[in-house]
Amino acid sequence: MILGQRENPLRDAQDRRLPRIAGPCVLVIFGVTGDLSTKKLMPAVYDLANRGLLPPGFALVGFARRDWAHQDFAKIVHDAVRQHARTPFREEVWRQLSEGIRFVPGEIGDDASFDKLQRTINDLDEARGTGGNHAFYLSIPPGLFQTVVDQLRSHGLADQQAGRWSRVVIEKPFGHDLASAKELNRIVSEVFPPWSVFRIDHYLGKETVQNLMALRFANQMFEPVWNNNYVDHVQITMAENIGIGGRAGYFDGIGIARDVIQNHLLQLLALTAMEEPNSFEAGQLRNEKQKVLAATRPPARMDLHTARGRYAGGWAGGEKVRGYLEEERIPADSKTETYAAIRVDIDNRRWAGVPFYLRTGKRLARRVTEIALAFKRAPHLPFTATDTEELGHNALVLRIQPDEGITLRFGAKVPGTQMEIREVNMDFAYGGSFTEASPEAYERLILDVLLGDPPLFPHHEEVELSWEILDPVLDYWASLDEPPQDYQPGGWGPALADEMLARDGRAWRRP
Known part of the structure; x- marks a missing residue:
């Protein structure tokens, strides 16, 4: 039995009683043999089907350089679903889905391969009733985008016909600098109109990221203090406890x-700092994010407000791990950073004077992504010096992953006859408050692509504004003779990052 509506978290935005069900369509995945397809995309498609969110007129087509028949690819999808799907495996759901699975072997530069792809899609339009609606997921290196979109155009697969649609989905990275991002946009926009281009940033599909907007705009208590009158600084962290792997x-x-x-x-900075949109329609949300990114300035002093590092070998999590330069296929003279931290400032009325500190790294103490607003200290404490421990900043912390929830940190009286104040945490956890299953990010994003619903997808202006912020940092690092500073695995990054905040009289949170 397909999961019922009462268990379905992907509701229609206008009527929560109704699920948001995609219409008839074909999803074509290029690069279908990669890890992303195996671990995320195929399982997400099955989970959508299992939740009742894909119609009978749905088909999945894989395209890759493999000598596979349709049933071979169906077996690959089956195994990926069994291993990585988040919903229970149901034979009747799989049977219906598998009837629409096809595979096209070939090279992306080969016209005959795209002739076969075109015939396969046309056959599915007839046999499965997919209605001439096609989405093309480019899970391939950006250098191959132009070849694929040109092939789609020359074979009539990118045509926008009345009553039908053709969409393209692009995985990050969206270029490697501002110039390449503009070139990538030019390549894609020559074939697909802007409303048919979906740039995937899977973080925007996470429920906890979307809850940031709910927290801010559905509650009166937070928005009045969400500004430079009360906020001292903001830290946005994405840490991983693993290395680069393969x-x-x-x-x-x-x-x-x-x-x-x-x-x-x-993107997390833009959602944290933006003004309230008039609605959550894609254009309104995009406008507010773009205003924030346009007002965001790169570090004023690159030498003082940036830090980069590279993990060394050592012990982490009870096991001996290799340093970055010891990883397979890493050249001995590599200057690539595995840790980066920067300070940016937002030049607008709400955030003037509030630094935003962004940090990310591999081989750190734990896997965590969070947004932390540190509030200014109380201007006066009517307590004696012995009444309080050293109180830090009150903080509101949005935990994006893996322990999804919200923490409020504040001072409270310790039970007893004396007035003693100590910092405590008040926690909200998604798992303990909601019985609904939280959909995986790619479920939400793939469904939005098939529905043509773009609010969670960055527009090319956002991508280019982000590169305008980061490019000066990368240029500065490229100008340095020395490599990134080594840091020990299992810690919180290089000493330079701590020094960066210490210069501002602040310190990094320890999540």
């Missing part, structure tokens, strides 16, 4: 600043 070919030469700060962290 991603050396992608990661080296790119670095963690390009990989995380340019997209994930600056």
Whole structure:
């Protein structure tokens, strides 16, 4: 039995009693043999079907350089679903889904391969009733985008016909600097109109990120203090406790600043700092995010307000781990950073004088993503020096992952006859407050693509504004002769990062 509406967290935005069900369509995945497809995309498609959010007229097509038949690819999807899907495996759901699974072997530069893709899609339009609606997911390196979109255009697969749609989905990175991002947008926009281009930043599909908007705009208590009158500074952190794994070919030469700060962290900054939109319609939300990014300035002093590092070898989590330069296929003279921290400032009335500190790194103490607003200290404490411990800043912390929730940190009296104040935490956890299953980010984003619902997807102006913020930092680092500062695995990054905040009289939170 398909999961019922009472268990379905992906509701229609206008009527919460109704699920948001996609219409008939074909989803084509390029790069279907990669980890993203196996671990995220295929399981997400199954989970959507299992939740009753895909119609009978749905089909999934894989395109790759493999000598597979349709049933071979169906077996790959089946195994990926069994291993990584979040909802229970149901034979009747799988049977219906598998009837629409096809595979097209070929090279992206080969016209004959795209002729076969076109025939396969046309056959599905007839046999499955997919209505001529097609979404093309480019889970491939950006250097291959132009070849694919040109092939889609020349074979009539990108045509926008009345009553039908054709959409393209692009995975990050959206370029490697401002110039390449503009070129990438030019390539895609020559074939697909702006409303048919969906840039995936999977962080924006996370329930906890969307809850940031609910926290701010659905509650009267927070918005009055969400400004420079009360907020001392903001820290946005994305930390991982693992190394680069098998991603050396992608990661080296790119670095963690390009990989995380340019997209994930600056998007979180925009959602944290933006003004209230008139509605959550895509254009309104985009306008407010763009205003914030346009007002965000790169570090005023690159030498004082940026830090980069590289994990060394050592012990972490009870096991001996290799340093970055010891990882396979990393050149000995690499200057790629695995840790990056920067300070940015927002030049507008709400945030003038409030620094935003962004940090991200690998091989750190734990895996955590959070947004922390540190409030100014009380201007007067009517207590004796012995009444209080050293009180820090009150803080509101939004935990994005993995322990999703919100923490409020404040001072409270210790039970007893004396007036003693100590910092305490008040916690809200998603798992303890809601019985609804939280959908995985790619479920929400794939469904939004099929529905043509773009609020959670960055527009090209946002991408370019983010590069304008980060490019000066990358240029400064490239001008330095020395490599990134080494840091020990299992800690919280290089000493330079601590010094960066210490100069401002502040310190990093320890999540």
